[in-house]
Amino acid sequence: MAGIVSSNSEPAPIGKMRYLDDARMGSEHYKFLIILALAYAFDQMDLFTFSFVAPALTKNWGVSMEWIGLVNSFTFVGMLFGCWFGGWLSDVIGRKKTFLYSVAFFSTFSILNGLAPNKELFLIFRTFTGFGILSMVVVAMVYITEILPAASRGKWQAISLATGLLSVPLIGQVAQRVVPSSPDGWRHIFFIGGSGFIILFLGLKWLKESPRWLISKGRYAEAEAVIQNFRPDIKVDINKEASMPIEGVVKQKAAGTIAALKEIFSMKYARKTSVLITMVCCITVGYFMFFAWMPTLLNEFGFTLEDALWMSALVSFGSPIGNYLAATVTDKGGRKIPIVIYSVLVGVMTIAFGTLKIPMVIVGIGFVIRVLMDGVFVVMWSYLAESYPTHIRNTGTGFIYSTGRLLTAGAMVVVPMIYKSFGYTTLFFIIGGMFLLVAVVTGIWGEKTAGRSLDEIGV
Template identity: 40%
Template sequence: MAVKRQSTMAVKLDNSWIEQNSDAKNSKTKNNYFDGLKVTGPYKMLFFIITFAYFFEQMDNWNFAFIAPSLMADWGITMADIGKINFAYFVAMTLGGLTGGVISDFIGRRKTFLASIFIFSLASVANGFAPNLLIFTITRAITGFGIFCLMVCSQVYIAEMAPSATRGKWQSLTASIGFIAAPFIGILCSVVIPMSPSAWRHIFLLGGIGLIGFFAGLKYLKESPRWLVAQGKVDEAEQVIEELTKAKVDLSEVASKVEPKVKTMEVIVGLFSPKYSKRTFVILLFVMLTVPASFVITTWTTTLLSQRGLSVDATLTASTLLMFGVPAGCYFASLIADKGGRKIPMAAMAITVAVLSVIFGKLEGFVPIVVCGFFMIGACMALNFITYSYIAENYPTRMRNTSTGIHNAAGRLATSVLQLYVPIVFAHYQFSGVYNLIAIMVCLPVAVLLLWGMKTGRRSLEEIS
């Protein structure tokens, strides 16, 4: 009996070659996950849910920068007390990054993502009902824990779900839309806070609306196929890709190359193994200097402007206008993130932040402060989100979320320590001294990144790892 041979042909989709069986109508194509597949329909819905979660996460993240001066007046607390609240917030963020990274490697990206939304949304409501400074500090810390669980998980989730050619674009584009929350919360605070001494509570209560993202995610959010393949669930991973893209894919080849799961301690040891030690050193140095500097800009500028002599109304107005630099910076990152192997745009943005910080620290007058501050915060956010993509890309699937959590947690831990020293630097060196410190911190790791950092842009995650 004659045996019919199946013929195959090469098909090019968005610059990625796949092999396709041309005989059977329901045949599968061998492909590297989403590489070469178009982002349409249900696939876009996934990124929409991430964007929605980003929006309310960042409402809860940015609101305290606007609320702090009002809280100082309402409760009679000092800049040192604000520093302690921020310290607790970033320590909890550190724990959230570590926990979120480890847990999502074991229970999956989807479950961790949803749990994070649930935690920070409820904690925000609890902030609004806090009766005293101690309870407020605790509930604010829980908010930070949930926020950074989601941030770490979402970085890895987008990196694993987006096509390799546009990974940086989707990372930054979802953020640029979600981070419209920054100017939105500024406008909201400008309207609500002047209503009464305790009107700041209403801002926190609105954070509970983020639970809508939780319930939407329960229905529409899909698990990462890369994580599923790492768990041996190849058929389920192929089904997820088909549901999102309508393409029938064969992941048997990429599944055969997946390395076995490793324990958390093995991941930590692996970070400093000969293969990964150089990239680990480069990333740790970069995040432990640039992340704290970035958060001084985003969390302290409103308070520092109020201490500089601006009225409450002028401070809120200026800070709100500055916040339009947040989505603008994220959008700009989406345009440049995939160029220069990722590390070139990172270096360029770091230098830009340094230059603008020095200028910002010396400016007088409402208009110059707003204009320079807008570009400074825009460059800062572009730097942050290109860095987020870069971190997640440097490690294989089996260690990606845990290693991302460790790196980001290191950055947040350094940030929490710096929060205690910002009031001291301000007391001794005034407004300009704080922003000169920022410039020094973001410049220091640039040479190391350019010399020893990997180029990751427009390369598949499997090739990089």
């Protein structure tokens, strides 16, 4: 944990208080992970639903590829503001409240997506859905980092996301059957995504506030009680730890939004921030250029709506598999090495994908790419969430993650232009090049973070 805020708002150092970092996984950890996995499930379901629905809207509403690109773009603009808002709010009112508010928000607007009477309201509702989705995600990725043991936090981040991502092939299979069934079949897919309200009931009972955040606000007694829940094997005494001088730990003042942004771009964090922005932007833009457009591109490329949907649905099974496999390697090589290896493989295979024309070969290679892309995505989440100290962690994480969503918003509009001007193959060459850039930048300038105490990384 980064620091304890005293009455003058200056944290006392607790760099060697490793109650959470050194904990063994117990029942409280697993209940926490169940809620996070459910949240990821509904989040990913809502995120990818439109890719399955878009071809049906093209057929039934008569919308163009440009309008689909606009919807995708507005969704990512909503995500951009969701990142900023969620990161800021969780540093102000706490991780738990912001997490639950975000779940309620995106569930509500998912239902409204399905009720939209026209494309104008659909666009608005989809934008607000994106806002809630990313507000929740940016809180969740930091929440896990702050709660779970240092030696395995990356593994559990990957496992919880992988479990949640089981919803993607599930919704793909449902969409394959329901969407073509009637002109309004697509509406039912959004109603399924809106059932995330179940998370609120479990969250109110099982979720605990992040002790690191409580300590940063000077709420020692509450933090001590939460830590004791996670560490019933020992006696937790935060006040005793706070009174102990710890060599080499610098006191930090609580940061506002502007101060936090100034700090992440200061000379101290300049290289780290540059690597993270490059990584987040290239991986995020490349990922969504590929998968948000896959059914539509296949349909435009000459495959029927039904064929484009079943091919995309089969490929989506690689999503949870990719995260489960990533759980076995994410805590190795300081996270830096897995990111480099994954990025090289994705880059090369995506370039090859753009030359394919045989359906089952497209499905096979697409499946492997999905496994690898989802793997590198979740390793990136852990890498980003553990890179800054507690007082700027969520604000910094939210801002950097939002840069990827901002560029993705632009990319969603540009994809039809690239496709129509340069063709299918060039589009996938561009995506592959982004991942190769990540490999180079991370390999040369990236920092190893896995397995280290958050105190050690933050100073």
